[in-house]
Amino acid sequence: VIELGVPVREVITTCAYCGVGCSFKAELNGDQLVRMVPHKGGKANRGHSCVKGRFAWGYANHRERILNPMIRDRVDEPWREVSWDEALGFAADRLERIRKEHGNKALGVITSSRCTNEETYLVQKLARAVFENNNTDTCARVCHSPTGYGLGQTFGTSAGTQDFDSVEHSDVIIVMGANPTDAHPVFASRMKKRLREGAKLIVIDPRRIDLVKSPNVRAEHHLALRPGTNVAVVTALAHVIVTEGLADEDFIRERCDWDEYLAYAEFVRDPRHSPEAIEDLTGVPAAELRAAARTFAKGGNGAIYYGLGVTEHSQGSTTVMGIANLAMLTGNIGREGVGVNPLRGQNNVQGSCDMGSFPHELPGYRHVKNPEVRGIFERLWGVEIDPEPGLRINNMLDAAVDGTFRGLYVQGEDILQSDPDTQHVAAGLAAMDCVIVHDLFLNETANYAHVFLPGSTFLEKDGTFTNAERRINMVRKVMAPRNGYADWEVTQLLANALGANWTYTHPSEIMDEVAATTPSFAGVSFDLIDRLGSVQWPCNEEHPEGTPTMHVDGFMRGKGRFMITEYLATDEKTGPRFPLLLTTGRILSQYNVGAQTRRTDNMVWHDQDVLEIHPHDAENRGIRQGDLVRLASRSGETTLRAEITDRVSPGVVYTTFHHPDTQANVVTTDFSDWATNCPEYKVTAVQVAPTNGP
Numbered sequence: 001v002i003e004l005g006v007p008v009r010e011v012i013t014t015c016a017y018c019g020v021g022c023s024f025k026a027e028l029n030g031d032q033l034v035r036m037v038p039h040k041g042g043k044a045n046r047g048h049s050c051v052k053g054r055f056a057w058g059y060a061n062h063r064e065r066i067l068n069p070m071i072r073d074r075v076d077e078p079w080r081e082v083s084w085d086e087a088l089g090f091a092a093d094r095l096e097r098i099r100k101e102h103g104n105k106a107l108g109v110i111t112s113s114r115c116t117n118e119e120t121y122l123v124q125k126l127a128r129a130v131f132e133n134n135n136t137d138t139c140a141r142v143c144h145s146p147t148g149y150g151l152g153q154t155f156g157t158s159a160g161t162q163d164f165d166s167v168e169h170s171d172v173i174i175v176m177g178a179n180p181t182d183a184h185p186v187f188a189s190r191m192k193k194r195l196r197e198g199a200k201l202i203v204i205d206p207r208r209i210d211l212v213k214s215p216n217v218r219a220e221h222h223l224a225l226r227p228g229t230n231v232a233v234v235t236a237l238a239h240v241i242v243t244e245g246l247a248d249e250d251f252i253r254e255r256c257d258w259d260e261y262l263a264y265a266e267f268v269r270d271p272r273h274s275p276e277a278i279e280d281l282t283g284v285p286a287a288e289l290r291a292a293a294r295t296f297a298k299g300g301n302g303a304i305y306y307g308l309g310v311t312e313h314s315q316g317s318t319t320v321m322g323i324a325n326l327a328m329l330t331g332n333i334g335r336e337g338v339g340v341n342p343l344r345g346q347n348n349v350q351g352s353c354d355m356g357s358f359p360h361e362l363p364g365y366r367h368v369k370n371p372e373v374r375g376i377f378e379r380l381w382g383v384e385i386d387p388e389p390g391l392r393i394n395n396m397l398d399a400a401v402d403g404t405f406r407g408l409y410v411q412g413e414d415i416l417q418s419d420p421d422t423q424h425v426a427a428g429l430a431a432m433d434c435v436i437v438h439d440l441f442l443n444e445t446a447n448y449a450h451v452f453l454p455g456s457t458f459l460e461k462d463g464t465f466t467n468a469e470r471r472i473n474m475v476r477k478v479m480a481p482r483n484g485y486a487d488w489e490v491t492q493l494l495a496n497a498l499g500a501n502w503t504y505t506h507p508s509e510i511m512d513e514v515a516a517t518t519p520s521f522a523g524v525s526f527d528l529i530d531r532l533g534s535v536q537w538p539c540n541e542e543h544p545e546g547t548p549t550m551h552v553d554g555f556m557r558g559k560g561r562f563m564i565t566e567y568l569a570t571d572e573k574t575g576p577r578f579p580l581l582l583t584t585g586r587i588l589s590q591y592n593v594g595a596q597t598r599r600t601d602n603m604v605w606h607d608q609d610v611l612e613i614h615p616h617d618a619e620n621r622g623i624r625q626g627d628l629v630r631l632a633s634r635s636g637e638t639t640l641r642a643e644i645t646d647r648v649s650p651g652v653v654y655t656t657f658h659h660p661d662t663q664a665n666v667v668t669t670d671f672s673d674w675a676t677n678c679p680e681y682k683v684t685a686v687q688v689a690p691t692n693g694p
């Protein structure tokens with residue numbers, strides 16, 4: 001037991017869990033962190049927090065943390081603890097050998113949405129300026145990459161349109177494929193306050209989430225659609241709005257491409273997109289869908305919030321574009337109270353995308369094919385940048401199996417646990433000559449690594465995270481890195497071991513480089529963030545103190561672009577062997593695969609994943625409350641305790657994925673979004689049966 005004592009000093013920093021980006025005062029006694037207190041001056045949270053940010057920081061001192069670098073020649077050998085110099089030299093030798101024998105394109109990196117903007121920027125720079133290719137990808141690939149594509153196509157940039165304050169001006173709110181109460185709790189409280197004041201709520205979700213009916217809040221409409229039919233529902237909403245003359249044609253004429261609108265209107269008018277035509281497919285009563293469309297179109301300021309229940313589908317990008325269509329159709333863009341708002345999962349998923357983590361985009365979402373943009377970085381970095389997009393994570397793994405991709409640096413991401421098709425990930429990793437894992441704990445991916453570089457927690461470094469409202473928040477060092485180096489320093493050491501000459505002495509210098517190369521960050525500096533508390537990009541000469549609401553006078557791409565959203569059924573089909581549809585989500589007290597939350601001492605984290613099943617489906621299978629059941633799909637199987645509940649509809653089951661022994665990703669499929677390869681985690685045909693266990 002550590003005697004923590006009375007706090008005597010404080011450091012203001014930012015929570016490293018979800019995309020709300022709550023500000024905290026870390027209160028210390030000497031070097032000992034005593035407690036985390038929500039900061040009243042935090043613009044995203046105004047003094048509020050959830051249980052994770054407040055209490056789940058003990059993993060920083062957990063005994064399983066790896067603090068010394070380790071290497072091994074082969075992955076079946078035990079690890080050897082070595083000095084930083086030896087580990088970095090070993091890694092550099094292996095990477096150089098691969099480059100000589102197999103060429104530049106045999107190497108790549110994966111950035112982390114848990115790390116700071118500055119760390120992410122350096123990792124993609126390692127690929128582009130040192131490996132000299134665009135083989136960089138990010139864990140956003142498996143969550144919000146369809147947001148990047150969909151909002152980029154329709155509005156011209158990959159970001160939510162509003163700040164969180166905006167919800168206080170909304171009259172009608174759509175929440176689609178998101179469960180803010182559990183996944184974004186501090187923002188959920190602000191939304192609930194507005195709902196209690198009288199705003200109307202439309203929930204589009206297969207599951208009866210807390211917002212549908214809780215003591216203080218009740219949704220006007222709950223469209224409990226069948227998993228996998230998002231596009232059909234969104235297009236039917238547009239059908240009602242267009243055919244009933246509810247579209248805001250003045251807004252569309254002024255702000256959007258009119259010819260594209262006419263083509264879109266003709267498309268959605270087709271009777272096959274009517275609520276009646278899709279009722280059997282989606283399971284949503286036509287009258288309810290019509291009523292919801294009218295509520296949204298006639299309800300005043302309309303805002304749409306969505307989550308991974310939209311993006312993690314084979315038509316994730318199409319649904320994002322459908323949502324953007326709905327906002328433009330009803331004139332709900334460019335002022336407070338409206339807009340399209342992806343609820344980002346990880347603390348810095350927005351930032352990792354902004355910083356050029358994707359293989360086709362340099363920082364600021366500018367395509368690598370653009371010679372002017374390449375020129376900016378080429379002049380600064382003194383290298384020639386490859387004009388061809390690099391490999392996505394899944395392509396890197398395919399190429400590894402084929403023998404053409406041989407070396408990977410993964411920062412802060414357990415691809416073996418979090419990416420789809422675990423066997424394929426393992427095969428790809430096993431085929432490589434050099435896997436470098438840079439992380440806090442020996443994760444599953446590290447089983448295939450040759451070099452382990454210890455990572456630092458958010459408490460041990462300076463830098464910035466960008467939250468779901470494009471707000472760049474300051475992360476301040478609370479304690480010295482237990483492993484000796486912050487993550488940005490480790491990447492710099494690795495780059496220099498490979499012959500680079502990087503000389504950053506503080507993350508503020510990295511942000512200065514981002515500002516010098518990226519127009520939407522041109523005005524951003526640590527000094528500005530310190531002065532304002534936080535700042536929302538775009539921040540430049542035109543918006544020197546940032547931009548709370550985007551697309552006010554015009555879209556980033558000029559005219560808003562309506563996109564045709566044809567529904568295509570997923571290849572994942574139910575049938576006699578697998579008659580139920582599994583969908584997944586999170587609970588308040590856990591975070592993703594639980595690597596951090598499970599490594600804190602609080603008993604509240606020690607829950608388990610359960611399988612929610614409707615009473616009819618349970619009775620048909622002889623399943624009783626709390627029974628251990630076998631959940632099987634075409635991909636694999638696992639066992640879970642059954643929770644019988646009408647939160648899910650008949651034919652649908654639901655689970656979380658926080659505990660490694662559950663391994664929900666063993667049962668999910670390898671289907672993915674057509675545009676971005678984001679995995680289709682939210683639709684899996686399954687069978688559920690009692691086991692013989694207790």
Ligand code: SF4
Pocket residue numbers: 015016017018019020021022045049050051052053054184185186187
């Ligand atoms: Fe952290 Fe998100 Fe909870 Fe805020 S709402 S304390 S950012 S986990």
